[in-house]
Amino acid sequence: MIRNDLFLRALKGEDVNRPPVWMMRQAGRYLPEFMEIREKYDFFTRCQTPELASEITVQPIRRFGMDAAILFSDILVIPQAMNIEVQMKPNFGPYLPNPIRSVKDLERVVVPNINDTLGYVMEAIKMTKEKLEDEIPLIGFAGSPWTILCYCVQGQGSKSFDLAKGLCFTQPQAAHELLQKITDTTIAYLKEKIKSGCDVVQIFDSWGGxxxxxxxxxxxxxxxxxxxxxxxxxxxxxxxxxxxxxxxxEMAQSGASALGVDWTCSAQNARYLTGGQITLQGNFDPARLLSPPEDIKKMVHQMVNEFGKNRYVVNLGHGILPNIPVENARAFIDAVKEY
Structure with a gap:
């Protein structure tokens, strides 16, 4: 049994004394202990070495004591497993040298055996669960099929993903075939993650907007x-x-347990649009963590008041930025615990 089950209870819509809190990208670049590991190992080595991935996952928990851990990994391990090469270039980001831009390109894309291609993720989950000792739940994640398609077709990050959208609008059959292959892989991957010990899964549709x-x-x-x-x-x-x-x-009627909200949508609008019957997660502007700690605490309390303490998970409206001072991240977490 998980001792701190506040997060799981909030997802079920149960009455809680305070909402749970965690931060998207909490295992990562704003932490000095993460930077030490980063200096020694390149990005995909960190993802593919279970000892490193599990250590990085628990670093923020040791420091701040969030109510949930999220496995350190990346959404682009899925295309890698599907026989699409992905590189992580320093100061550039993801780079896919052979993007998918036609039906012909789709011939080399496979729906893989998850344990053969992504077994290292399952090992990282098992190691992380040992380190967490049933204290808090572990979240596994994947990118949405559309968001993965964006990278597979564009070949890199983009402000408009014009090539990805172009494929959808000029070759819809190819786009749907690729989306279905990504979907089938993602389902198998997340099922395996749950079997290996993840208590919750999150789908990131970063480019849905x-x-x-x-x-x-x-x-x-x-x-x-x-x-x-x-x-x-x-x-x-x-x-x-x-x-x-x-x-x-529509999302609120999908069978999902919770919906993430970004900082451009107010609590009032999010509750109105979802009918007030589903747990919401979010939606502090990550850049607002640059504010002084005492201001962060006030804003977090106001945010909780606006969403309400039940059916709510406190989080950021997107991933934490690398330039956030550690004490400001602490102020965010502490504000919720003190609520």
């Missing part, structure tokens, strides 16, 4: 819905779509 509401239904949401349907009876599923406030009503 790039699409119009109509295109979002066709190229993103229907595939996320497949994932929710396949997993919801095995573990709670959280869906976070950045910039996707327009889809919150």
């Amino acid at each position: 790039m699409l119009s509401p109509v295109d979002y239904q066709e190229f993103s949401w229907q595939y996320i819905q497949q994932i929710i349907d396949a997993l919801k009876d095995e573990a709670p599923v959280i869906v976070f779509g950045k910039g996707c406030w327009f889809a919150l009503k």
